[in-house]
Amino acid sequence: MSFKIYTKTGDKGSTSLIGGVRVLKSHVRIESYGTIDELNSYIGMVNDMCANTEVTEWLREIQDRLFTIGSVLATNPDKEVKMKLPDLHDADVEWLESGIDKMNEVLPEMRSFILPGGNLASSTCHVARCVCRRAERLCVGMQGQQEYVPDLLIKYLNRLSDYLFVLCRYISHINNAEEVPWRARL
Helix, strand or coil, X not given: CCCCCCCCCCCCCEEECECCCEEECCCHHHHHHHHHHHHHHHHHHXXXXXXXXXXXXXXXXXXXXXXXXXXXXXXXXXXXXXXXXCCCCHHHHHHHHHHHHHHHHHCCCCCCCECCCCXXXXXXXXXXXXXXXXXXXXXXXXXXXXXXXXXXXXXHHHHHHHHHHHHHHXXXXXXXXXXXXXXXXC
């Protein structure tokens, strides 16, 4: 038996957080995990465009963590949740850092800012990086509004945006695409 995708419970502009509390769909928690979902979708596009087995393995790992982050953000921190939810670990941030270091070993030294681009996969990865930064800003803003967001979640998003930047360069590198340095007009 399949379940219905539509419930009609959100037809008046509200939805439920994990824990059962209803909030407006414009609530910052909904905006934050919606942005994580958008990021996850862009990462899926990068994966499809890149078509590299190694990169696919890395991106699938990240997509899994993004579902974890989405579940954290979708949970009402003031309610006890009966179901077991996944969580982030310091090792997840360390994994990103290790990946950045590994990719940087084969990349040419960066001597200036580079223009987003290179090829379609790299360009889409730049978009994902920007969405990641927006998600990070939303989560930092939530903390500023006294909404609970674990510090580790923000640290992960910060490192993920760095990872995605290096991945953009790596994708260009493995596809022999040119990196175009930004030259400031003086």
